[in-house]
Amino acid sequence: MALARKSVVRDLDSVEFDFSRKDFDVLAALVHQHTGIVLGPNKQFMVYSRLTRRLRERGLTRFDDYIDVLNSKNGEDEFRAFINAMTTNLTRFFREKHHFEYLAQTILPLLRVSRPDRRLRIWSAGCSSGEEPYSIAMTLQEHFPELPRWDARILATDIDTNMVAKGAAGLYPADAFDGVDADLRQRYFTEAGAALRAKDNLRHLTAFKPLNLLQPWPVKGPFDVIFCRNVMIYFDNPTKTELIRRFAGLLRPGGWLIVGHSETLLDQQALFSLCGRTIYRRLGSQPGRDVTP
Numbered sequence: 001m002a003l004a005r006k007s008v009v010r011d012l013d014s015v016e017f018d019f020s021r022k023d024f025d026v027l028a029a030l031v032h033q034h035t036g037i038v039l040g041p042n043k044q045f046m047v048y049s050r051l052t053r054r055l056r057e058r059g060l061t062r063f064d065d066y067i068d069v070l071n072s073k074n075g076e077d078e079f080r081a082f083i084n085a086m087t088t089n090l091t092r093f094f095r096e097k098h099h100f101e102y103l104a105q106t107i108l109p110l111l112r113v114s115r116p117d118r119r120l121r122i123w124s125a126g127c128s129s130g131e132e133p134y135s136i137a138m139t140l141q142e143h144f145p146e147l148p149r150w151d152a153r154i155l156a157t158d159i160d161t162n163m164v165a166k167g168a169a170g171l172y173p174a175d176a177f178d179g180v181d182a183d184l185r186q187r188y189f190t191e192a193g194a195a196l197r198a199k200d201n202l203r204h205l206t207a208f209k210p211l212n213l214l215q216p217w218p219v220k221g222p223f224d225v226i227f228c229r230n231v232m233i234y235f236d237n238p239t240k241t242e243l244i245r246r247f248a249g250l251l252r253p254g255g256w257l258i259v260g261h262s263e264t265l266l267d268q269q270a271l272f273s274l275c276g277r278t279i280y281r282r283l284g285s286q287p288g289r290d291v292t293p
Helices: 021-035 041-058 063-070 076-086 097-114 131-143 161-169 182-188 237-250
Strands: 119-125 151-158 171-173 189-192 195-198 206-210 223-228 251-259 272-276 279-282
Touching: 021 041, 021 063, 021 076, 041 063, 041 076, 063 076, 076 161, 097 131, 097 223, 097 251, 097 272, 119 131, 131 151, 131 182, 131 206, 151 161, 161 206, 182 189, 223 237, 237 251
Parallel strands: 119 151, 119 223, 151 206, 223 251
Antiparallel strands: 171 195, 189 195, 251 279, 272 279
């Protein structure tokens, strides 16, 4: 006699969809394989709750049927929706404010006197819905008066295609600007109904692209600054180590890698030196000389 499937979702009064520990393990393995994100057993309810909408839209009642869809020949669109649902997008304007202060007070003055080619490249890797790259763009506009005479660009990438589209649209609800100076809002955003839209002085600086950090990077370096904040906390150590090496390969010597408040670069003293709170500077004399992106 076949054994009944036992749901892992124990803290709901009623379970709408049949969801077993085996289902969770398969989905967690898919997430890790394609994004590098590690989902421990404590994330079972999160996975269930984030995917229930996908099952409803597909008219399914069992997670093993949903897994069959993901693995099917015609499951590419659903797989993209699955990855979008599994990624976390917690962000706000000028989050971890000290990073933007360091950019304004230390990095930009150093670049001003050390870059005769007047070329500036910054990458926001894991940009979510765009608040981080637009905060970078506002910092450049406010603290780099030479900006109009420089070839300056901000690359903003994220694995979540919905978030990339939102960032490119540059449209945010008014409450997204809590804590942002009113003068900044007025200079860089315009009213669009009940929301605010980024003005061209921000959008022309910033290019939004979908990108999976575990796959090949169709991006051109070298970069002066890379922001990759609150992304690596979801990765295991081998993935973090490889990602850090790839970042180093795309940074100019002396370029900066800025990570989240709870992240470190592990044992990477040969590549970076710590120069501020979760701010690291690339060592070496040639970009990419001792690492391969």
